[in-house]
Amino acid sequence: MSSSETTGTAPQDARRPLVAILSGAGISTDSGIPDYRGPNGLWRRDPEAEKLVTYAYYMADPEIRRRAWRMRCDGPALRARPNAAHEAVVRLERSGTPVRVITQNVDGLHQLAGMPGRKVLELHGSARSVQCTRCKARSGMAEALERVAAGDPDPACEACGGILKSATVMFGEGLDPSVLGEAVAVTKACEVFIAVGTSLQVHPAASLAGLAADHGARLIIVNAEPTPYDDRADELVREPIGTALPALLERIAGGA
Template identity: 75%
Template sequence: MTKPLVALLTGAGVSTDSGIPDYRGPDGLWRRDPEAEKLVTYEYYMGDPEIRRRSWQMRRRMGNLAAEPNAAHRAVVGLERSGVPVRVITQNVDGLHQRAGLPARKVVELHGSARGVVCTRCHARGPMEDALARLDAGEDDPPCLVCGGILKPATVMFGERLDPAVLGEAVSITQACQVFIAVGSSLQVHPAAGLAEVAADHGARLIIVNAEPTPYDEIADEVIREPIGTALPAVLGQLDGAHEGGRPGVA
Protein backbone atom coordinates (compact mmCIF):
# COMPACT_ATOMS: atom_id res chain seq x y z
CA MET A 1 0.00 0.00 0.00
CA THR A 2 1.03 3.59 -0.54
CA LYS A 3 2.78 5.18 2.39
CA PRO A 4 0.89 8.12 3.90
CA LEU A 5 1.84 11.69 3.19
CA VAL A 6 3.42 13.25 6.27
CA ALA A 7 3.25 17.04 6.55
CA LEU A 8 5.19 18.96 9.16
CA LEU A 9 4.51 22.52 10.25
CA THR A 10 7.78 23.65 11.81
CA GLY A 11 8.24 26.68 14.02
CA ALA A 12 11.08 28.43 15.78
CA GLY A 13 11.47 25.67 18.36
CA VAL A 14 12.88 23.36 15.68
CA SER A 15 15.90 25.62 15.22
CA THR A 16 16.75 26.55 18.81
CA ASP A 17 19.18 23.61 19.04
CA SER A 18 20.99 25.23 16.10
CA GLY A 19 21.54 28.36 18.17
CA ILE A 20 18.70 30.40 16.64
CA PRO A 21 16.48 31.83 19.41
CA ASP A 22 12.74 31.45 19.32
CA TYR A 23 10.43 34.41 19.67
CA ARG A 24 7.56 33.62 22.03
CA GLY A 25 8.95 30.91 24.33
CA PRO A 26 9.92 31.54 27.96
CA ASP A 27 13.28 32.93 26.85
CA GLY A 28 12.07 34.11 23.47
CA LEU A 29 13.42 37.19 21.74
CA TRP A 30 10.18 39.15 22.03
CA ARG A 31 9.87 38.42 25.76
CA ARG A 32 13.44 39.47 26.46
CA ASP A 33 13.24 42.60 24.31
CA PRO A 34 9.73 43.65 23.25
CA GLU A 35 11.23 46.58 21.31
CA ALA A 36 12.99 44.09 19.04
CA GLU A 37 9.66 43.26 17.40
CA LYS A 38 9.74 46.71 15.77
CA LEU A 39 12.88 45.68 13.89
CA VAL A 40 10.87 43.13 11.92
CA THR A 41 7.65 45.13 11.58
CA TYR A 42 7.14 46.46 8.05
CA GLU A 43 5.64 49.83 8.99
CA TYR A 44 8.45 50.70 11.40
CA TYR A 45 11.14 49.32 9.09
CA MET A 46 9.99 51.31 6.07
CA GLY A 47 9.27 54.53 7.95
CA ASP A 48 12.24 54.86 10.29
CA PRO A 49 15.87 54.80 9.05
CA GLU A 50 17.07 54.21 12.61
CA ILE A 51 14.90 51.08 12.88
CA ARG A 52 16.42 49.85 9.63
CA ARG A 53 19.95 50.43 10.89
CA ARG A 54 19.18 48.56 14.12
CA SER A 55 17.52 45.77 12.14
CA TRP A 56 20.58 45.30 9.93
CA GLN A 57 22.89 45.32 12.95
CA MET A 58 20.70 42.70 14.65
CA ARG A 59 21.07 40.40 11.63
CA ARG A 60 24.79 41.03 11.47
CA ARG A 61 25.16 40.31 15.18
CA MET A 62 23.03 37.18 15.31
CA GLY A 63 25.03 35.39 12.62
CA ASN A 64 22.17 33.04 11.75
CA LEU A 65 23.55 32.31 8.28
CA ALA A 66 26.28 30.24 9.92
CA ALA A 67 23.80 28.05 11.83
CA GLU A 68 23.91 24.32 11.14
CA PRO A 69 20.99 21.86 10.98
CA ASN A 70 20.31 19.88 14.14
CA ALA A 71 18.89 16.44 14.96
CA ALA A 72 15.32 17.51 14.22
CA HIS A 73 16.16 18.75 10.72
CA ARG A 74 18.18 15.61 10.04
CA ALA A 75 15.35 13.36 11.24
CA VAL A 76 12.98 14.90 8.68
CA VAL A 77 15.53 14.26 5.94
CA GLY A 78 15.95 10.69 7.17
CA LEU A 79 12.22 10.05 6.92
CA GLU A 80 12.08 11.52 3.41
CA ARG A 81 15.01 9.42 2.26
CA SER A 82 13.36 6.27 3.62
CA GLY A 83 10.68 6.66 0.97
CA VAL A 84 7.91 8.23 3.04
CA PRO A 85 6.32 11.17 1.21
CA VAL A 86 7.21 14.26 3.25
CA ARG A 87 6.35 17.92 2.93
CA VAL A 88 7.55 20.64 5.28
CA ILE A 89 5.57 23.83 5.80
CA THR A 90 7.84 26.08 7.83
CA GLN A 91 7.34 29.33 9.69
CA ASN A 92 11.12 29.56 9.94
CA VAL A 93 13.22 31.69 7.62
CA ASP A 94 16.59 30.06 8.30
CA GLY A 95 16.71 27.59 5.39
CA LEU A 96 17.97 24.81 7.66
CA HIS A 97 15.60 22.17 6.30
CA GLN A 98 17.19 22.62 2.87
CA ARG A 99 20.70 22.78 4.33
CA ALA A 100 20.03 19.45 6.05
CA GLY A 101 19.33 17.91 2.64
CA LEU A 102 15.57 18.16 2.13
CA PRO A 103 14.83 19.04 -1.51
CA ALA A 104 13.74 22.68 -1.83
CA ARG A 105 10.61 21.65 -3.73
CA LYS A 106 9.42 19.81 -0.60
CA VAL A 107 9.74 22.88 1.65
CA VAL A 108 7.12 25.63 1.75
CA GLU A 109 8.58 28.74 3.40
CA LEU A 110 5.51 30.59 4.66
CA HIS A 111 7.47 33.55 5.95
CA GLY A 112 10.13 33.76 3.26
CA SER A 113 13.88 33.37 3.71
CA ALA A 114 16.42 35.33 5.72
CA ARG A 115 19.08 34.05 3.32
CA GLY A 116 18.02 36.59 0.72
CA VAL A 117 17.18 40.27 0.37
CA VAL A 118 14.62 42.04 -1.80
CA CYS A 119 14.16 45.62 -2.92
CA THR A 120 10.86 47.11 -1.80
CA ARG A 121 10.72 49.29 -4.93
CA CYS A 122 11.94 47.27 -7.93
CA HIS A 123 11.77 43.81 -6.27
CA ALA A 124 15.33 42.90 -7.29
CA ARG A 125 16.67 40.04 -5.17
CA GLY A 126 20.10 39.02 -3.95
CA PRO A 127 21.87 37.00 -1.26
CA MET A 128 21.81 38.20 2.34
CA GLU A 129 25.53 37.51 2.67
CA ASP A 130 26.25 40.23 0.10
CA ALA A 131 24.20 42.75 2.07
CA LEU A 132 25.98 41.81 5.30
CA ALA A 133 29.32 42.24 3.53
CA ARG A 134 28.26 45.80 2.71
CA LEU A 135 27.63 46.36 6.42
CA ASP A 136 31.11 45.07 7.19
CA ALA A 137 32.42 47.57 4.62
CA GLY A 138 30.81 50.47 6.46
CA GLU A 139 27.26 50.86 5.14
CA ASP A 140 24.60 51.00 7.85
CA ASP A 141 21.43 50.91 5.70
CA PRO A 142 22.44 49.40 2.34
CA PRO A 143 20.10 50.49 -0.47
CA CYS A 144 19.21 48.45 -3.55
CA LEU A 145 22.13 48.42 -5.98
CA VAL A 146 19.72 48.41 -8.93
CA CYS A 147 17.42 51.34 -8.17
CA GLY A 148 18.47 52.76 -4.80
CA GLY A 149 15.26 51.66 -3.10
CA ILE A 150 14.96 50.37 0.45
CA LEU A 151 16.38 46.89 0.81
CA LYS A 152 14.84 44.41 3.22
CA PRO A 153 15.31 40.75 4.11
CA ALA A 154 13.29 38.42 1.86
CA THR A 155 11.10 37.54 4.81
CA VAL A 156 7.48 38.32 5.58
CA MET A 157 7.65 40.99 8.26
CA PHE A 158 4.89 41.72 10.75
CA GLY A 159 2.31 43.80 8.90
CA GLU A 160 2.96 42.10 5.54
CA ARG A 161 0.64 39.56 3.96
CA LEU A 162 1.76 36.06 3.16
CA ASP A 163 2.19 35.27 -0.52
CA PRO A 164 -1.23 33.84 -1.52
CA ALA A 165 0.38 31.24 -3.80
CA VAL A 166 2.66 30.01 -1.00
CA LEU A 167 -0.21 29.86 1.47
CA GLY A 168 -2.35 28.06 -1.10
CA GLU A 169 0.32 25.39 -1.53
CA ALA A 170 0.51 24.95 2.25
CA VAL A 171 -3.26 24.52 2.50
CA SER A 172 -3.30 21.98 -0.33
CA ILE A 173 -0.61 19.91 1.37
CA THR A 174 -2.43 20.12 4.69
CA GLN A 175 -5.70 18.95 3.16
CA ALA A 176 -4.00 16.02 1.41
CA CYS A 177 -1.84 14.64 4.22
CA GLN A 178 -2.67 11.69 6.47
CA VAL A 179 -0.31 12.77 9.28
CA PHE A 180 0.22 16.39 10.30
CA ILE A 181 2.92 17.18 12.84
CA ALA A 182 3.09 20.70 14.29
CA VAL A 183 6.50 20.97 15.91
CA GLY A 184 8.21 23.82 17.70
CA SER A 185 5.38 26.25 16.99
CA SER A 186 3.28 28.18 19.49
CA LEU A 187 0.42 27.90 16.95
CA GLN A 188 -0.50 31.50 17.72
CA VAL A 189 0.46 33.19 14.44
CA HIS A 190 -2.23 33.00 11.79
CA PRO A 191 -2.89 31.87 9.16
CA ALA A 192 -0.14 29.29 9.73
CA ALA A 193 -1.55 28.21 13.09
CA GLY A 194 -4.92 27.41 11.55
CA LEU A 195 -3.38 24.70 9.41
CA ALA A 196 -3.50 22.39 12.42
CA GLU A 197 -7.29 22.62 12.47
CA VAL A 198 -7.48 22.24 8.68
CA ALA A 199 -5.50 19.02 8.97
CA ALA A 200 -7.72 17.63 11.70
CA ASP A 201 -10.89 18.61 9.82
CA HIS A 202 -9.64 16.67 6.78
CA GLY A 203 -9.02 13.52 8.78
CA ALA A 204 -5.27 13.72 9.35
CA ARG A 205 -3.70 12.40 12.51
CA LEU A 206 -2.62 15.57 14.36
CA ILE A 207 0.52 15.41 16.48
CA ILE A 208 1.77 18.48 18.36
CA VAL A 209 5.35 18.61 19.65
CA ASN A 210 5.99 21.80 21.60
CA ALA A 211 7.41 22.85 24.96
CA GLU A 212 4.37 24.91 25.94
CA PRO A 213 0.61 24.41 25.49
CA THR A 214 -0.93 25.53 22.19
CA PRO A 215 -4.50 26.55 21.32
CA TYR A 216 -4.90 23.32 19.34
CA ASP A 217 -3.82 20.76 21.94
CA GLU A 218 -7.42 19.73 22.63
CA ILE A 219 -8.04 18.56 19.06
CA ALA A 220 -4.68 16.80 18.71
CA ASP A 221 -4.41 13.02 18.64
CA GLU A 222 -1.12 13.27 20.50
CA VAL A 223 0.66 16.07 22.38
CA ILE A 224 4.34 15.70 23.21
CA ARG A 225 6.17 18.04 25.57
CA GLU A 226 9.61 16.42 25.41
CA PRO A 227 12.64 18.24 23.90
CA ILE A 228 12.26 18.45 20.13
CA GLY A 229 15.78 17.18 19.42
CA THR A 230 14.83 13.79 20.85
CA ALA A 231 11.04 13.77 20.50
CA LEU A 232 10.80 14.48 16.76
CA PRO A 233 13.32 11.79 15.68
CA ALA A 234 11.38 9.31 17.84
CA VAL A 235 8.01 10.27 16.36
CA LEU A 236 9.32 10.15 12.79
CA GLY A 237 11.04 6.85 13.47
CA GLN A 238 7.67 5.36 14.48
CA LEU A 239 6.08 6.68 11.31
CA ASP A 240 8.71 5.20 9.02
CA GLY A 241 7.00 2.16 7.56
CA ALA A 242 4.47 2.00 10.38
CA HIS A 243 1.47 3.24 8.38
CA GLU A 244 -0.27 1.70 5.40
CA GLY A 245 -3.30 2.58 3.39
CA GLY A 246 -5.21 5.86 3.50
CA ARG A 247 -5.24 8.44 0.78
CA PRO A 248 -2.45 8.26 -1.78
CA GLY A 249 0.73 10.06 -0.88
CA VAL A 250 2.61 12.57 -3.00
CA ALA A 251 6.13 11.48 -3.90
Protein backbone atom coordinates in the same frame (compact mmCIF):
# COMPACT_ATOMS: atom_id res chain seq x y z
CA MET B 1 -1.62 16.29 -4.68
CA SER B 2 -2.91 13.04 -3.27
CA SER B 3 -1.81 10.95 -0.34
CA SER B 4 -0.64 8.29 -2.80
CA GLU B 5 2.14 10.43 -4.25
CA THR B 6 5.56 8.84 -4.20
CA THR B 7 9.06 10.12 -3.69
CA GLY B 8 10.71 6.85 -4.68
CA THR B 9 10.33 4.06 -7.18
CA ALA B 10 9.52 1.16 -4.87
CA PRO B 11 5.90 -0.03 -5.17
CA GLN B 12 5.36 0.11 -1.42
CA ASP B 13 5.98 3.88 -1.42
CA ALA B 14 2.54 4.41 -2.97
CA ARG B 15 0.88 3.01 0.16
CA ARG B 16 2.74 5.31 2.53
CA PRO B 17 0.79 8.27 3.94
CA LEU B 18 1.59 11.83 2.99
CA VAL B 19 3.18 13.48 6.04
CA ALA B 20 3.01 17.25 6.42
CA ILE B 21 5.36 18.83 8.96
CA LEU B 22 4.65 22.36 10.17
CA SER B 23 7.84 23.58 11.83
CA GLY B 24 8.26 26.60 14.04
CA ALA B 25 11.08 28.28 15.91
CA GLY B 26 11.37 25.46 18.44
CA ILE B 27 12.86 23.09 15.88
CA SER B 28 15.83 25.43 15.41
CA THR B 29 16.66 26.32 19.00
CA ASP B 30 19.12 23.42 19.21
CA SER B 31 20.92 25.09 16.30
CA GLY B 32 21.44 28.20 18.42
CA ILE B 33 18.57 30.26 17.00
CA PRO B 34 16.36 31.60 19.82
CA ASP B 35 12.61 31.49 19.56
CA TYR B 36 10.45 34.59 19.77
CA ARG B 37 7.33 33.80 21.77
CA GLY B 38 8.46 31.15 24.25
CA PRO B 39 8.95 31.85 27.95
CA ASN B 40 12.43 33.17 27.21
CA GLY B 41 11.67 34.36 23.69
CA LEU B 42 13.12 37.49 22.15
CA TRP B 43 9.84 39.41 22.07
CA ARG B 44 9.34 38.85 25.81
CA ARG B 45 12.89 39.89 26.68
CA ASP B 46 12.96 42.92 24.37
CA PRO B 47 9.55 44.07 23.11
CA GLU B 48 11.23 46.90 21.19
CA ALA B 49 12.99 44.32 19.00
CA GLU B 50 9.68 43.59 17.29
CA LYS B 51 9.90 46.99 15.60
CA LEU B 52 12.96 45.79 13.66
CA VAL B 53 10.79 43.29 11.81
CA THR B 54 7.66 45.43 11.48
CA TYR B 55 7.26 46.76 7.96
CA ALA B 56 5.81 50.19 8.81
CA TYR B 57 8.55 50.99 11.34
CA TYR B 58 11.25 49.60 9.05
CA MET B 59 10.19 51.67 6.05
CA ALA B 60 9.65 54.90 7.97
CA ASP B 61 12.70 55.05 10.24
CA PRO B 62 16.31 54.85 8.97
CA GLU B 63 17.52 54.19 12.53
CA ILE B 64 15.25 51.14 12.76
CA ARG B 65 16.76 49.89 9.50
CA ARG B 66 20.29 50.44 10.76
CA ARG B 67 19.47 48.52 13.94
CA ALA B 68 17.91 45.76 11.84
CA TRP B 69 21.04 45.44 9.71
CA ARG B 70 23.20 45.28 12.85
CA MET B 71 20.89 42.56 14.18
CA ARG B 72 21.31 40.60 10.95
CA CYS B 73 25.09 40.93 11.14
CA ASP B 74 25.17 39.76 14.75
CA GLY B 75 22.40 37.17 14.50
CA PRO B 76 23.03 33.43 14.47
CA ALA B 77 20.73 32.49 11.57
CA LEU B 78 23.30 32.47 8.77
CA ARG B 79 25.91 30.71 10.91
CA ALA B 80 23.54 28.07 12.25
CA ARG B 81 23.73 24.45 11.17
CA PRO B 82 20.93 21.86 11.03
CA ASN B 83 20.37 19.81 14.16
CA ALA B 84 19.09 16.30 14.85
CA ALA B 85 15.46 17.30 14.30
CA HIS B 86 16.12 18.72 10.83
CA GLU B 87 18.16 15.64 9.95
CA ALA B 88 15.36 13.35 11.13
CA VAL B 89 12.95 15.02 8.70
CA VAL B 90 15.40 14.33 5.87
CA ARG B 91 15.72 10.69 6.88
CA LEU B 92 11.96 10.32 6.79
CA GLU B 93 11.83 11.78 3.29
CA ARG B 94 14.66 9.55 2.10
CA SER B 95 12.89 6.48 3.51
CA GLY B 96 10.38 6.80 0.70
CA THR B 97 7.65 8.43 2.79
CA PRO B 98 6.03 11.37 0.98
CA VAL B 99 6.93 14.43 3.06
CA ARG B 100 6.22 18.12 2.73
CA VAL B 101 7.62 20.69 5.15
CA ILE B 102 5.61 23.83 5.82
CA THR B 103 7.85 26.08 7.86
CA GLN B 104 7.31 29.31 9.75
CA ASN B 105 11.09 29.63 10.01
CA VAL B 106 13.24 31.77 7.74
CA ASP B 107 16.60 30.12 8.53
CA GLY B 108 16.76 27.67 5.61
CA LEU B 109 17.95 24.84 7.86
CA HIS B 110 15.58 22.26 6.41
CA GLN B 111 17.21 22.73 3.00
CA LEU B 112 20.72 22.79 4.47
CA ALA B 113 19.96 19.46 6.14
CA GLY B 114 19.16 17.98 2.74
CA MET B 115 15.43 18.46 2.16
CA PRO B 116 14.78 19.23 -1.53
CA GLY B 117 13.81 22.88 -1.85
CA ARG B 118 10.66 22.01 -3.79
CA LYS B 119 9.40 20.09 -0.75
CA VAL B 120 9.82 23.00 1.66
CA LEU B 121 7.22 25.77 1.79
CA GLU B 122 8.64 28.84 3.52
CA LEU B 123 5.53 30.66 4.72
CA HIS B 124 7.49 33.60 6.10
CA GLY B 125 10.17 33.81 3.41
CA SER B 126 13.92 33.42 3.75
CA ALA B 127 16.52 35.35 5.74
CA ARG B 128 19.18 34.13 3.31
CA SER B 129 18.10 36.64 0.66
CA VAL B 130 17.31 40.34 0.49
CA GLN B 131 14.65 42.04 -1.58
CA CYS B 132 14.21 45.59 -2.80
CA THR B 133 10.95 47.10 -1.57
CA ARG B 134 10.69 49.18 -4.77
CA CYS B 135 11.78 47.07 -7.75
CA LYS B 136 11.51 43.67 -5.98
CA ALA B 137 15.00 42.60 -7.16
CA ARG B 138 16.51 39.82 -5.04
CA SER B 139 20.10 39.13 -4.08
CA GLY B 140 22.01 37.25 -1.42
CA MET B 141 21.93 38.29 2.22
CA ALA B 142 25.65 37.55 2.57
CA GLU B 143 26.45 40.16 -0.09
CA ALA B 144 24.33 42.79 1.68
CA LEU B 145 25.99 42.04 5.01
CA GLU B 146 29.39 42.48 3.39
CA ARG B 147 28.32 46.00 2.42
CA VAL B 148 27.23 46.68 6.01
CA ALA B 149 30.55 45.39 7.34
CA ALA B 150 32.35 47.65 4.86
CA GLY B 151 30.69 50.72 6.36
CA ASP B 152 27.26 51.09 4.73
CA PRO B 153 24.83 50.93 7.67
CA ASP B 154 21.67 50.92 5.52
CA PRO B 155 22.55 49.53 2.08
CA ALA B 156 20.24 50.50 -0.75
CA CYS B 157 19.26 48.47 -3.79
CA GLU B 158 22.06 48.60 -6.32
CA ALA B 159 19.57 48.38 -9.18
CA CYS B 160 17.20 51.24 -8.31
CA GLY B 161 18.30 52.78 -5.00
CA GLY B 162 15.25 51.49 -3.14
CA ILE B 163 15.15 50.29 0.46
CA LEU B 164 16.42 46.76 0.97
CA LYS B 165 14.91 44.33 3.45
CA SER B 166 15.38 40.68 4.18
CA ALA B 167 13.23 38.48 1.93
CA THR B 168 11.09 37.58 4.92
CA VAL B 169 7.49 38.42 5.69
CA MET B 170 7.61 41.22 8.24
CA PHE B 171 4.80 42.07 10.61
CA GLY B 172 2.34 44.10 8.58
CA GLU B 173 3.02 42.21 5.36
CA GLY B 174 0.88 39.50 3.85
CA LEU B 175 2.06 35.98 3.08
CA ASP B 176 2.75 34.99 -0.51
CA PRO B 177 -0.66 33.71 -1.63
CA SER B 178 0.85 31.03 -3.88
CA VAL B 179 2.96 29.59 -1.03
CA LEU B 180 0.02 29.73 1.37
CA GLY B 181 -2.25 28.13 -1.22
CA GLU B 182 0.15 25.24 -1.69
CA ALA B 183 0.44 24.83 2.08
CA VAL B 184 -3.34 24.62 2.36
CA ALA B 185 -3.47 22.02 -0.41
CA VAL B 186 -0.81 19.89 1.30
CA THR B 187 -2.62 20.22 4.62
CA LYS B 188 -5.92 19.04 3.15
CA ALA B 189 -4.26 16.11 1.37
CA CYS B 190 -2.04 14.77 4.15
CA GLU B 191 -2.86 11.82 6.35
CA VAL B 192 -0.44 12.80 9.12
CA PHE B 193 0.12 16.42 10.19
CA ILE B 194 2.92 17.12 12.66
CA ALA B 195 3.20 20.57 14.23
CA VAL B 196 6.64 20.80 15.79
CA GLY B 197 8.21 23.65 17.76
CA THR B 198 5.40 26.09 17.08
CA SER B 199 3.14 27.87 19.53
CA LEU B 200 0.33 27.70 16.94
CA GLN B 201 -0.54 31.30 17.72
CA VAL B 202 0.53 33.03 14.50
CA HIS B 203 -2.13 32.92 11.81
CA PRO B 204 -2.76 31.85 9.14
CA ALA B 205 -0.02 29.25 9.73
CA ALA B 206 -1.51 28.15 13.06
CA SER B 207 -4.90 27.45 11.50
CA LEU B 208 -3.35 24.73 9.34
CA ALA B 209 -3.36 22.41 12.35
CA GLY B 210 -7.12 22.69 12.70
CA LEU B 211 -7.58 22.40 8.94
CA ALA B 212 -5.62 19.14 8.90
CA ALA B 213 -7.77 17.71 11.68
CA ASP B 214 -10.93 18.85 9.90
CA HIS B 215 -9.86 16.87 6.82
CA GLY B 216 -9.20 13.70 8.75
CA ALA B 217 -5.45 13.86 9.26
CA ARG B 218 -3.84 12.43 12.38
CA LEU B 219 -2.68 15.57 14.23
CA ILE B 220 0.49 15.29 16.29
CA ILE B 221 1.80 18.29 18.23
CA VAL B 222 5.42 18.28 19.42
CA ASN B 223 5.93 21.34 21.59
CA ALA B 224 7.14 22.05 25.12
CA GLU B 225 4.31 24.47 25.90
CA PRO B 226 0.54 24.04 25.46
CA THR B 227 -0.99 25.30 22.20
CA PRO B 228 -4.52 26.38 21.29
CA TYR B 229 -4.91 23.20 19.23
CA ASP B 230 -3.95 20.64 21.88
CA ASP B 231 -7.56 19.54 22.28
CA ARG B 232 -7.68 18.63 18.57
CA ALA B 233 -4.50 16.56 18.68
CA ASP B 234 -4.38 12.78 18.45
CA GLU B 235 -0.98 12.81 20.13
CA LEU B 236 0.85 15.38 22.26
CA VAL B 237 4.62 15.22 22.75
CA ARG B 238 6.21 17.44 25.40
CA GLU B 239 9.72 15.95 25.39
CA PRO B 240 12.67 17.90 23.91
CA ILE B 241 12.34 18.16 20.13
CA GLY B 242 15.92 17.06 19.43
CA THR B 243 15.20 13.58 20.76
CA ALA B 244 11.40 13.35 20.50
CA LEU B 245 11.04 14.21 16.82
CA PRO B 246 13.65 11.71 15.54
CA ALA B 247 11.96 8.95 17.56
CA LEU B 248 8.52 9.93 16.29
CA LEU B 249 9.59 10.12 12.65
CA GLU B 250 11.44 6.80 12.88
CA ARG B 251 8.20 5.27 14.15
CA ILE B 252 6.28 6.79 11.23
CA ALA B 253 8.88 5.62 8.72
CA GLY B 254 8.45 2.14 10.11
CA GLY B 255 4.72 2.27 9.46
CA ALA B 256 3.54 2.84 13.02
